[in-house]
Amino acid sequence: MIRAPMLASAVADWVGSLDVPWDVYAERARRFEIQLNGNRVEFVRGPLRLEGYGVRILTAVDGQTGVGFQASADFTPQGTRAAVETARAAAKFNRFPARQPELPATNAGAPTSPKILDPELWSDPARALDEEAAALLGSIDAQLLPPPTFATIRATLIETSIANSRGLAAAYAHTVVDREVAVKSEGGPEGRPPGEFWLEHLGRRIRLENLDAQVRDWYRFAADARRAVAPTTGETTVVLPPEVLSGILPPVLGFQFSGSALLRGMAVPRDTMVGTDTMDVTDDGVLDWAVRSSPVDDEGSAQRVRRVVSQGRSEEPFTDVLHANAVGTAPSGNAVRVGRGFSDEYWRKFTRRPVPGASTIILAPGDGGSDAELIEQVEDGIWVQQFGWANPDPVSGTFGGEVRIGYRIRRGRLAEPVRGGTVGGAVITRDGRPSVLNGVQAAGSAATLYGTLRSPTLVVKSLTVSGEA
Amino acid sequence: MAGDLRDHESDILGQLKRIGARTSFVEAFAQRTRGETVSVDSKSQSVAGNPELIGVAFRAWGGTRWVESATVGIEPPVLASVADELLKRLAKNEVVGDPPGTSATASITADSPQSRPMRDMGSERALAWATEVHKWIAGEPSIGFGVTSLVWTEEERYYLNSAGADCFQRLDRVLANVFTVAVENGRSESCFESIGRIGGQEALGAITQEKVHTVCGVARSLLKTKAPPKGKMTVILDPGLTSTFVHESFGHGTEADQFLRNRSYLQPLLGKTLGPGSLTMVDDGTVPGGWGTMRFDDEGHPTQRTPLVEGGRFVGALHDRTTAAAFGTKATGNTRRSDFLSQPYVRMTNTLLEPGDWSYEELVEEARNGIVLERWMSGIEDPLGGRMQLKARAGHVIENGEVTDLVSSLVLSGSVLEFLRDIRGIGSAQYEDRSPGVCGKGHSDPLPVGGGGTYLLSSAVVGPA
Numbered sequence: 037m038i039r040a041p042m043l044a045s046a047v048a049d050w051v052g053s054l055d056v057p058w059d060v061y062a063e064r065a066r067r068f069e070i071q072l073n074g075n076r077v078e079f080v081r082g083p084l085r086l087e088g089y090g091v092r093i094l095t096a097v098d099g100q101t102g103v104g105f106q107a108s109a110d111f112t113p114q115g116t117r118a119a120v121e122t123a124r125a126a127a128k129f130n131r132f133p134a135r136q137p138e139l140p141a142t143n144a145g146a147p148t149s150p151k152i153l154d155p156e157l158w159s160d161p162a163r164a165l166d167e168e169a170a171a172l173l174g175s176i177d178a179q180l181l182p183p184p185t186f187a188t189i190r191a192t193l194i195e196t197s198i199a200n201s202r203g204l205a206a207a208y209a210h211t212v213v214d215r216e217v218a219v220k221s222e223g224g225p226e227g228r229p230p231g232e233f234w235l236e237h238l239g240r241r242i243r244l245e246n247l248d249a250q251v252r253d254w255y256r257f258a259a260d261a262r263r264a265v266a267p268t269t270g271e272t273t274v275v276l277p278p279e280v281l282s283g284i285l286p287p288v289l290g291f292q293f294s295g296s297a298l299l300r301g302m303a304v305p306r307d308t309m310v311g312t313d314t315m316d317v318t319d320d321g322v323l324d325w326a327v328r329s330s331p332v333d334d335e336g337s338a339q340r341v342r343r344v345v346s347q348g349r350s351e352e353p354f355t356d357v358l359h360a361n362a363v364g365t366a367p368s369g370n371a372v373r374v375g376r377g378f379s380d381e382y383w384r385k386f387t388r389r390p391v392p393g394a395s396t397i398i399l400a401p402g403d404g405g406s407d408a409e410l411i412e413q414v415e416d417g418i419w420v421q422q423f424g425w426a427n428p429d430p431v432s433g434t435f436g437g438e439v440r441i442g443y444r445i446r447r448g449r450l451a452e453p454v455r456g457g458t459v460g461g462a463v464i465t466r467d468g469r470p471s472v473l474n475g476v477q478a479a480g481s482a483a484t485l486y487g488t489l490r491s492p493t494l495v496v497k498s499l500t501v502s503g504e505a
Numbered sequence: 506m507a508g509d510l511r512d513h514e515s516d517i518l519g520q521l522k523r524i525g526a527r528t529s530f531v532e533a534f535a536q537r538t539r540g541e542t543v544s545v546d547s548k549s550q551s552v553a554g555n556p557e558l559i560g561v562a563f564r565a566w567g568g569t570r571w572v573e574s575a576t577v578g579i580e581p582p583v584l585a586s587v588a589d590e591l592l593k594r595l596a597k598n599e600v601v602g603d604p605p606g607t608s609a610t611a612s613i614t615a616d617s618p619q620s621r622p623m624r625d626m627g628s629e630r631a632l633a634w635a636t637e638v639h640k641w642i643a644g645e646p647s648i649g650f651g652v653t654s655l656v657w658t659e660e661e662r663y664y665l666n667s668a669g670a671d672c673f674q675r676l677d678r679v680l681a682n683v684f685t686v687a688v689e690n691g692r693s694e695s696c697f698e699s700i701g702r703i704g705g706q707e708a709l710g711a712i713t714q715e716k717v718h719t720v721c722g723v724a725r726s727l728l729k730t731k732a733p734p735k736g737k738m739t740v741i742l743d744p745g746l747t748s749t750f751v752h753e754s755f756g757h758g759t760e761a762d763q764f765l766r767n768r769s770y771l772q773p774l775l776g777k778t779l780g781p782g783s784l785t786m787v788d789d790g791t792v793p794g795g796w797g798t799m800r801f802d803d804e805g806h807p808t809q810r811t812p813l814v815e816g817g818r819f820v821g822a823l824h825d826r827t828t829a830a831a832f833g834t835k836a837t838g839n840t841r842r843s844d845f846l847s848q849p850y851v852r853m854t855n856t857l858l859e860p861g862d863w864s865y866e867e868l869v870e871e872a873r874n875g876i877v878l879e880r881w882m883s884g885i886e887d888p889l890g891g892r893m894q895l896k897a898r899a900g901h902v903i904e905n906g907e908v909t910d911l912v913s914s915l916v917l918s919g920s921v922l923e924f925l926r927d928i929r930g931i932g933s934a935q936y937e938d939r940s941p942g943v944c945g946k947g948h949s950d951p952l953p954v955g956g957g958g959t960y961l962l963s964s965a966v967v968g969p970a
Contacts, residue, residue: 084846085576107556109577122554129552185768232889236948269736300650379949387556424894425885427970431695436970438894438918458916458968466691502735502968
């Protein structure tokens with residue numbers, strides 16, 4: 037096991053004299069990147085080094101909490117002192133409706149330690165990247181396929197540490213790998229533009245599982261995009277695999293079940309029927325290899341598994357310390373600091389304050405069998421393989437995007453490829469209107485982790501399809 | 506920290522000299538940022554300093570590829586350490602020849618202070634401004650939640666290279682956003698108004714009570730709207746949607762690094778007519794106050810106005826030094842890094858559609874039946890496939906040449922080339938798009954981009970979102 041140093045302690049030494057609750061979240065990160073243009077390496081980057089910390093100070097103001105926060109990359113005594121003073125000065129302007137929030141203590145429970153560090157990557161990141169790029173090109177070459185139009189693999193190695201005024205001292209090391217690969221298909225049919233499949237994948241390990249099979253699929257999708265046609269307009273049964281659902285469910289459920297939404301009157305009320313009566317949804321902060329798993333959340337509370345939906349009914353919200361106190365519940369270990377988005381979501385987190393958020397959303401598998409068996413149950417519908425972007429709207433709970441590649445389902449079999457047109461609808465509703473969650477006709481028997489979702493493939497009985505005809 | 510990045514010039518040049526002994530070309534990009542974020546919502550208020558981050562990246566030509574290392578910090582030992590790491594990388598490659606393209610050699614300084622810098626506003630006044638705007642929201646019926654936020658940043662970007670370029674610029678950005686949510690019977694709908702400018706306190710004047718009232722009204726109205734019509738139809742894009750179309754659907758295909766990858770549907774069409782003679786689209790990094798405006802890019806080349814489409818013909822692409830060399834042209838000042846930890850790529854700055862000669866009423870009359878898409882939310886590119894996807898918060902149905910019902914959020918899809926071919930009218934009024942856009946290169950490296958446009962009449966597939 038690789039232990040992360042307590043970088044936060046260095047800062048905590050300077051904060052510790054304060055007579056108010058405080059915490060420090062520190063991050064030391066290295067990133068390495070390799071970029072391919074065809075089968076040629078065009079750019080090698082790294083190490084890209086970043087070290088920093090965020091200091092949070094909680095003061096009582098007018099029966100509420102003034103939350104002061106300042107991030108800094110200056111670890112000198114002067115720099116640390118300046119950050120603390122700035123945070124303290126800001127606290128007096130700030131108001132949050134929590135009374136006496138209690139930060140997690142040293143003995144906040146024995147945290148589970150999920151697998152979140154790839155030892156091969158950690159030991160020699162530059163070499164691991166070189167080898168993974170070579171493996172990708174080797175697999176493509178062995179299958180006699182043309183080189184990718186481009187590929188980028190980014191590996192980030194992070195040491196995270198958290199300390200606070202109640203004696204908490206947590207530290208862990210972890211790895212995050214994100215990759216983009218674009219592959220192209222040219223040739224017939226005559227006059228059609230090239231087809232492309234553009235993969236984005238986020239995980240914790242440098243090696244992509246079942247690489248050869250995945251490569252084969254990417255090129256098949258690219259080839260099928262060339263001969264694909266737009267879908268026809270109407271209300272249609274739509275089959276959504278986990279890689280598509282991962283772009284739809286976590287953003288909407290992560291908001292609508294959050295303490296932040298609850299405090300501000302936008303959350304799904306507890307015990308509301310939102311799914312089918314067999315649907316169970318949990319949030320898992322300690323799932324192995326998931327990008328939001330860690331022993332503790334981003335303010336030091338032990339991560340755990342909590343129920344979100346049970347037999348179709350909504351359960352507890354996701355909370356951090358402040359929101360839990362404001363809404364009168366216990367923190368659920370869901371404090372999340374979100375980086376600046378895109379591929380930077382999982383580092384630079386010290387620059388952000390914690391807010392309530394989901395870890396990994398888990399949809400329990402059903403009894404629908406394999407993907408092929410699910411398709412057999414559909415008389416007429418569409419399998420969506422990839423959206424341009426599903427455009428989930430956390431507030432209204434809707435989504436809708438253009439189909440980049442999919443397949444028409446006719447009489448229980450995949451038929452011609454589909455591209456263009458849009459598929460959209462509600463992800464979740466509270467008044468019985470049709471949605472993805474209450475419209476699940478069948479759920480596959482196996483679940484797959486993709487990004488921040490672990491889910492089976494879902495057959496949704498009716499979503500709106502807009503096409504050329 | 507007093508002074509600016511130029512105080513570190515000799516330290517950076519010293520490391521460039523060390524690295525330059527092992528390669529034909531090396532450059533340094535240093536960046537420093539600071540700022541503040543203020544937000545007020547119906548339950549809380551917050552003021553927080555944005556982190557003062559300072560860092561540097563060294564990029565060197567490694568014979569067949571670029572190699573780079575970067576770090577937070579700029580003190581001499583830090584610079585030496587990051588240079589050492591780059592030298593280790595270079596040791597693995599035999600450096601032969603010069604990098605592709607022309608190295609910048611100019612000295613450029615863009616150091617004009619804002620007349621009313623945000624820094625001078627102070628936390629207390631910034632909070633008072635946000636609180637005052639929030640009161641406008643609080644007085645609106647059916648608005649269950651609202652948040653007003655104000656973010657300002659002061660940024661210095663400093664570029665030096667072994668060919669003698671020495672460029673310094675200061676970019677002060679201000680961003681203000683009002684986000685409102687109407688809640689009724691378990692349904693929630695939202696709307697926002699935002700501005701993003703290079704500028705100072707004067708930019709905040711664009712957030713008015715009338716605009717706040719409008720966004721509250723839209724959110725409220727969306728609770729009672731019907732689903733939008735679906736299928737292929739005549740569409741009018743509002744100026745914000747048009748601007749997003751120019752950037753996402755067309756502009757990404759003009760980034761010439763995609764040409765080098767044979768990954769642009771537009772590459773074979775250079776010189777060809779794509780739309781009506783009234784169609785002109787440009788990328789312009791010099792727009793005063795533009796959200797994507799800069800004086801020079803991150804290879805030290807001055808920014809410029811680059812025509813992409815003129816008179817309906819596809820005439821130009823965006824280049825860095827490498828693509829300019831490959832296609833026998835000049836760099837267009839479009840090389841951008843998101844920050845010192847991010848890679849330099851060919852990127853857009855401010856992308857605009859120039860006005861045509863149709864009034865809004867004439868466009869609606871010409872459309873006869875269809876939909877006006879309003880209030881952009883997002884777009885995504887498809888540089889090889891040439892598809893487009895734009896999301897609008899709302900729309901208005903057009904029936905018999907009249908604007909009628911409001912409809913809820915919708916997504917537009919189709920072939921970009923067909924959309925351009927089918928343009929039937931371009932609005933005559935130019936609207937500056939003050940909405941601050943954030944653009945990624947693929948799934949990474951977000952940075953600020955600006956835009957502008959007008960109403961645009963064509964046809965596409967529309968569905969709910």
